[in-house]
Amino acid sequence: MTVALHELRAAIDDELEGWLSETLRGAGPIADPIRYAVLAKGKRIRPLLFVGAWEAAGAAAGQGAGNGAGALHRVALGPELVHTYSLIHDDLPCMDDDDLRRGRPTVHVRYGERAAVMTGAALLPLAIRAVAEGAAGLKLPDPVAGRLIGVLTAAAGGDGMVGGQLLDLLAEKKHVGFETLERIHLGKTARLIAACCTMGGVAARASDETVGRLTRFGIAIGLAFQTVDDILDVTGSSTRMGKVGGRDEALGKATTPSVLGLEGARARAEEFGREALGEISPLPGADRLREIGRLVLDRDR
Numbered sequence: 001m002t003v004a005l006h007e008l009r010a011a012i013d014d015e016l017e018g019w020l021s022e023t024l025r026g027a028g029p030i031a032d033p034i035r036y037a038v039l040a041k042g043k044r045i046r047p048l049l050f051v052g053a054w055e056a057a058g059a060a061a062g063q064g065a066g067n068g069a070g071a072l073h074r075v076a077l078g079p080e081l082v083h084t085y086s087l088i089h090d091d092l093p094c095m096d097d098d099d100l101r102r103g104r105p106t107v108h109v110r111y112g113e114r115a116a117v118m119t120g121a122a123l124l125p126l127a128i129r130a131v132a133e134g135a136a137g138l139k140l141p142d143p144v145a146g147r148l149i150g151v152l153t154a155a156a157g158g159d160g161m162v163g164g165q166l167l168d169l170l171a172e173k174k175h176v177g178f179e180t181l182e183r184i185h186l187g188k189t190a191r192l193i194a195a196c197c198t199m200g201g202v203a204a205r206a207s208d209e210t211v212g213r214l215t216r217f218g219i220a221i222g223l224a225f226q227t228v229d230d231i232l233d234v235t236g237s238s239t240r241m242g243k244v245g246g247r248d249e250a251l252g253k254a255t256t257p258s259v260l261g262l263e264g265a266r267a268r269a270e271e272f273g274r275e276a277l278g279e280i281s282p283l284p285g286a287d288r289l290r291e292i293g294r295l296v297l298d299r300d301r
């Protein structure tokens, strides 16, 4: 039986809470800022995409259901932990210098800069551990577990999220064209989002054809996600978003509205959305993934 999206999100939150309590036992003072950052109210889009992609790949009836659901959700923690690390580092004074995140003071404001750097660093190995443990729980063969970790780490690294973030910083206060902007968005945001979708297909042992569709869906929905994020930074409510709006303009960031205007950005987000949904239209189990895709496009936080 498939559960509603809010129930799935609650199950992922439960897994996060339970797994961190168990894993951080004996970790000492780093446990507090880790829990503070991870258990704050994130939307959990990335773990939801992982589970949605796994269902779309046709695995819902078999592996991972019942007793295996915990293991599936544990794999889903991997991308969420990488993402949370990126938010902590992105908020640092030497990066975007933000004070508010997920409706609370940022980790460096609450615990100090040194603790924030170390909290982010601690989340990366935790992410790999979650994927490895989840894959073992799902009884996936070692090469499949290795592939899951490979997809996640490639997306997080120098030609993915970290590389995209550097391009983003280098583009500050410069005039950039749409192609450069798309490279930045692909690296800093879409690669990790796409990795969640690829990982769902890989964990479900889907065909290359299906995994390819899920990856292309993930890239397009990831580009839509960042475009909507740029729009919300201009039009959104800081209270609703849990972070301060208007920061992109203050920092002189290259964004879709700054390059294409607000209307152009909205049209671009819809175009990416259509492209994404088209990729998964032949997959019979893709209802959940479509629902998450629409959530990405229609979100207000």
Ligand code: GRG
Pocket (backbone or CB within 6 Å): 041, 042, 043, 044, 045, 083, 085, 086, 087, 089, 090, 095, 102, 161, 162, 165, 188, 189, 225, 226, 229, 301
């Ligand atoms: C400092 C070594 C080092 C690396 C930096 C900071 C970083 C790596 C990458 C930053 C990538 C980044 C923050 C991209 C923005 C992606 C984005 C729009 C995040 C917001 O995601 P949501 O809305 O957040 O899903 P919640 O809080 O809901 O989880």
